[in-house]
Every structure is written in structure tokens, then in C-alpha cells.
Amino acid sequence: MSGDAKRVMVVGAGIMGGMHARAVASRGDLRLVAVVDSLPGAAEALAGRLGAAWYTDVGDAIDAQRPQVVVLATPDWAHRGPFEACLRGDVETIIVEKPLATTVEDAEAMVRAAASKGVMVLVNYSNRCDPLLVATRWAVEAGLVGDPVYLDLRLDDDVSVPRGLWGGRSREWAARSSPLHFLLPHLVDLAAWLLGGVRLHVRAASATSRVLPDSLDLVEILGSTPAGTAVRLKSEWVRHSSSLVEFDISITGSRGTVVYRKLSGPLAQPGWCLVVEPSEPDPALDAFIQRVVANWRASVCVSRSSRTDPDRRMSWVQVAIGPTSGPPGFAYLLDAAVERTPVPARWKALGAGPLPTGEEALACVRVLAEAGRLLRPAAGREGPARREAEG
Numbered sequence: 062m063s064g065d066a067k068r069v070m071v072v073g074a075g076i077m078g079g080m081h082a083r084a085v086a087s088r089g090d091l092r093l094v095a096v097v098d099s100l101p102g103a104a105e106a107l108a109g110r111l112g113a114a115w116y117t118d119v120g121d122a123i124d125a126q127r128p129q130v131v132v133l134a135t136p137d138w139a140h141r142g143p144f145e146a147c148l149r150g151d152v153e154t155i156i157v158e159k160p161l162a163t164t165v166e167d168a169e170a171m172v173r174a175a176a177s178k179g180v181m182v183l184v185n186y187s188n189r190c191d192p193l194l195v196a197t198r199w200a201v202e203a204g205l206v207g208d209p210v211y212l213d214l215r216l217d218d219d220v221s222v223p224r225g226l227w228g229g230r231s232r233e234w235a236a237r238s239s240p241l242h243f244l245l246p247h248l249v250d251l252a253a254w255l256l257g258g259v260r261l262h263v264r265a266a267s268a269t270s271r272v273l274p275d276s277l278d279l280v281e282i283l284g285s286t287p288a289g290t291a292v293r294l295k296s297e298w299v300r301h302s303s304s305l306v307e308f309d310i311s312i313t314g315s316r317g318t319v320v321y322r323k324l325s326g327p328l329a330q331p332g333w334c335l336v337v338e339p340s341e342p343d344p345a346l347d348a349f350i351q352r353v354v355a356n357w358r359a360s361v362c363v364s365r366s367s368r369t370d371p372d373r374r375m376s377w378v379q380v381a382i383g384p385t386s387g388p389p390g391f392a393y394l395l396d397a398a399v400e401r402t403p404v405p406a407r408w409k410a411l412g413a414g415p416l417p418t419g420e421e422a423l424a425c426v427r428v429l430a431e432a433g434r435l436l437r438p439a440a441g442r443e444g445p446a447r448r449e450a451e452g
């Protein structure tokens with residue numbers, strides 16, 4: 062470890078905090094100095110494994126350890142308190158788990174307070190760093206799908222998540238969160254980022270709550286961008302699946318479609334492919350393929366329809382990308398903390414915009430609040446079993 066390694070504290074020693082603490086401890090340019098958790102046993106166990114000090118209070122840890130970087134991984138509804146406690150120290154960077162907050166009021170207060178102290182805030186929407194999602198953004202940017210017409214994102218969890226992921230705390234966890242806070246934020250962030258940073262207008266939102274006693278089961282949002290791209294975002298956590306998580310991405314434009322099955326469920330294989338109308342020559346497609354191969358050391362398979370199908374009167378080019386290799390997404394956020402910029406060198410080289418900032422995560426909270434408002438009035442009308450609203 063280098064002598065000027067930045068001092069890092071992890072708050073929340075649960076599932077994500079444990080992963081983040083191990084990622085920090087594995088780097089030479091960062092030093093894990095403290096782990097904080099309101100459950101003393103959790104903080105002590107994680108800190109002990111990684112040679113850090115442990116605390117149950119963020120303020121005490123800040124005073125004693127003077128961290129420059131804080132990674133905040135408390136539950137969805139418990140981000141603001143520890144975040145504001147961090148701002149009372151000399152912290153340079155706070156990396157917060159998604160969602161930034163569950164209310165616009167909390168998110169605004171957090172972003173405002175951090176800006177007034179010059180603290181950089183990044184939010185762990187690290188799907189942006191997934192090589193095949195970066196490739197999807199490149200394909201859209203290069204005009205390979207043409208004008209984007211429809212973006213369809215689906216992120217679902219198996220019902221074992223709300224029922225048991227957090228052990229004895231699962232029922233409280235699920236009751237204080239929902240797919241609106243736990244899953245959909247990923248999709249709202251991706252929709253904006255894939256389409257070049259646009260703000261999504263929510264047109265309709267619907268939800269059901271028939272399976273879980275205290276939480277919504279699923280939420281679906283229909284929206285559009287200022288350029289007229291239709292967007293559907295859907296998340297449930299009551300699926301009975303052979304996979305813990307299912308994640309499908311597809312975007313259709315005037316010239317082609319990208320389909321990316323990131324995490325597949327029953328009867329589906331993971332994979333990425335682009336299908337476009339052919340054009341000869343096609344320098345944009347050639348440049349895209351070269352970029353994928355150069356950056357992700359991936360194999361790219363290009364197949365073309367051998368002749369125009371006489372019935373369908375069309376031909377196509379299909380580009381499939383094989384397995385990719387790249388650093389885990391969270392590593393780019395740690396790079397950002399080391400270099401003190403939301404566009405650290407390794408990430409900048411990919412040309413995929415900034416890493417997810419506090420401002421962008423605030424915009425995401427606003428979109429989710431818009432969806433939440435559409436759900437609320439209908440709940441009274443239709444009772445707790447089903448909530449649906451059209452905007």
C-alpha cells in the first residue's frame with residue numbers, strides 16, 4: 062500500500078458494505094480505516110476480518126479516523142443521517158449506495174449540503190460500468206439503432222429477496238422499501254444514461270401488492286423522453302425464478318434493435334446482440350465492432366442474412382458480443398475517489414459520460430417520486446390489494 066493511500070470508512074456492514082469493504086481493502090491506493098454499523102457485532106466482524114477499526118456511531122468514527130472517503134451502504138431509507146454525519150468531518154468523497162434517498166426532500170438536502178462543502182458525491186449505479194451496457198450506449202450514440210423509439214428495461218428479483226435476503230431483518234427491510242426504491246432506481250438511471258442524460262417524464266405507473274404482507278410486489282412505469290422515445294421500466298420482487306435476479310434490456314430505433322439479457326431467468330440465455338438493417342459500406346458499425354474488441358477483449362460474431370427474405374422483404378446484420386472482461390463496476394467509483402473526479406482516467410478512456418453523480422441520482426429520485434405520486438391516489442380507491450393509476 063502506498064504511503065499516500067486515501068483513508069476510507071465503510072458505513073453499513075451488511076451485504077453491500079461487506080463487498081465494498083473487501084474491494085477497498087484489496088487496493089494499494091486506498092486504506093480501509095474503519096467500519097461502522099449500528100449493530101456492533103456486524104461492524105466488529107467485518108472490520109476484524111479486514112484489519113480496520115470498528116464503531117457503532119458515524120460521528121465517533123469520523124472524529125477518530127478522519128476518513129477522506131466514505132462508502133455508505135445502509136438500507137434504502139437510512140442514507141441521509143449517516144451522510145450528513147459524514148459531512149461534519151473533512152470527507153472529500155462520499156460514495157452512496159442507490160437509491161440516493163427514498164424522498165426528494167432527503168435527496169435535495171443531501172446534494173445541497175455536499176455541494177456547499179465541496180464534497181464529491183457518487184452513487185453506486187454501477188450497471189453503467191457493465192461492459193455490455195457501455196457497448197449498448199456506444200451503439201445508440203453511434204446511431205446504429207437509428208432514432209431511439211422504445212426502451213424496455215426489466216429488473217426482477219426472486220421472492221426470496223423480500224422474504225429472506227436480510228435474514229431476520231427481511232420483513233422490516235421489505236416493508237420499508239419496495240421495488241420502487243430497491244430495483245427501479247437502477248432502471249431510471251440506466252434509461253437516462255443510455256439515452257444521453259435525458260430526463261424521463263412519467264406518464265403512468267401501476268403497482269400491485271397481493272403477495273407480500275407489507276410491501277408492493279411490483280411496479281411498472283411508462284414514460285417518455287423529450288425526444289419522444291417511449292420507455293417502459295418494470296420491476297417486481299415476487300417472481301418465482303431459478304435466478305435470484307433477472308435483468309433484460311432492449312432498445313429499438315428506426316434502424317435496429319439491441320437486446321441484452323444481462324441476468325437470465327428460466328428458458329432464457331444471457332447474451333447481447335444488435336440487429337440492424339444493412340448498409341454497405343457501414344463505417345459506424347465497423348468502428349463500433351473495433352471499439353468493442355479493443356476495449357473489452359471480446360469476441361464479436363457478425364452474421365448477415367444470406368439473401369433478402371422474399372416473404373419478409375428485408376435483410377439484416379446481426380452482431381453478437383461474446384463474454385467480456387473488465388474491472389468490476391465499483392472499481393471505477395473507487396478510481397474516482399482516488400483521482401477526485403467523476404471521470405477518472407480508466408473510465409474516461411471508455412467515453413461513456415460521467416460516473417453517476419449525486420445530481421443525477423437526485424434527478425432519479427424525482428422521477429421515482431413522480432411515479433410514487435401516481436400510485437398513491439389510486440390506493441385509496443382500489444384498496445391495498447391493487448394500486449393503479451394513469452397520468
Ligand SMILES: NC(=O)c1ccc[n+]([C@@H]2O[C@H](COP(=O)([O-])OP(=O)(O)OC[C@H]3O[C@@H](n4cnc5c(N)ncnc54)[C@H](O)[C@@H]3O)[C@@H](O)[C@H]2O)c1
Pocket residue numbers: 072073074075076077078097098099100103117119134135136137138139142143158159160185186187227242243
Ligand atoms: N448497487 C447495487 O447493485 C445494490 C445491490 C443491492 C443493494 N444495494 C443497496 O445497498 C444498500 C444496502 O443494502 P444491503 O443489502 O447491504 O443492506 P443490509 O441490511 O445487508 O446492510 C445494511 C447495514 O446497515 C446497518 N445500518 C442501518 N442503519 C445504520 C446507521 N444509521 N448507521 C450505521 N449502520 C446502519 C445495518 O445494521 C446493516 O448491517 C441499500 O441502499 C440497497 O438498496 C445496492
